Amino acid sequence: MINQYWLLKSEPQTYSIDDLVQAPQQIGHWEGVRNYQARNFLRDMRLNDLAFFYHSSCKTPGIVGIVKIVRAGYPDITALDPASQYFDPKSSVQNPRWYQVDVQLVKKLQRIITLGELRQHPPLENMLLLRQGNRLSVMPVSLNEWNVINSLSLQP
DNA sequence: GCCAACGTTGGC
DNA sequence: GCCAACGTTGGC
Numbered sequence: 001m002i003n004q005y006w007l008l009k010s011e012p013q014t015y016s017i018d019d020l021v022q023a024p025q026q027i028g029h030w031e032g033v034r035n036y037q038a039r040n041f042l043r044d045m046r047l048n049d050l051a052f053f054y055h056s057s058c059k060t061p062g063i064v065g066i067v068k069i070v071r072a073g074y075p076d077i078t079a080l081d082p083a084s085q086y087f088d089p090k091s092s093v094q095n096p097r098w099y100q101v102d103v104q105l106v107k108k109l110q111r112i113i114t115l116g117e118l119r120q121h122p123p124l125e126n127m128l129l130l131r132q133g134n135r136l137s138v139m140p141v142s143l144n145e146w147n148v149i150n151s152l153s154l155q156p
Numbered sequence: 157g158c159c160a161a162c163g164t165t166g167g168c
Numbered sequence: 169g170c171c172a173a174c175g176t177t178g179g180c
Binding site (some may be wrong): 157158159160161162163164165166167168 | 169170171172173174175176177178179180
Binding site (some may be wrong): 009011056057058061115133134135137 | 176178179
């Protein structure tokens with residue numbers, strides 16, 4: 001079975017890798033995504049797919065961990081909750097508009113692989129993350145990119 | 157805080 | 169369907 005690899009962005013001030021480290025069973029709900037392209041990627045995720053955990057909008061943006069999809073796409077409950085900041089009146093139980101997945105920590109990297117470092121590696125120059133103006137918070141990562149970054153994470 | 161690069165909204 | 173106005177993202 002061929003898995004797809006992914007990258008998930010989060011603002012650490014909202015949800016950080018350490019929040020996931022400390023979560024029960026180290027499982028987190030990846031909810032609140034309100035972009036259609038990102039939602040479609042969430043919906044495409046399959047059980048046991050792997051993803052990089054990326055910190056964005058912070059002092060040192062970069063990849064900080066690896067997570068596994070432990071529950072594939074299901075309706076985002078926060079869209080149905082009027083008290084939630086992610087509430088969307090256009091979503092309903094019968095016709096959910098947004099989806100979430102559950103992720104479980106595989107490992108927190110020993111060091112952050114910064115955005116600047118990623119940009120220094122020619123094999124990664126076509127990475128979606130590095131494309132100008134890219135604002136997707138959920139995106140696929142090619143096998144080759146995954147392997148390059150994975151080996152970087154093992155270097156001191 | 158700035159601002160470029162988006163995505164979304166809504167009038168027409 | 170077009171497109172201007174607006175809101176958001178996210179690096180710097």
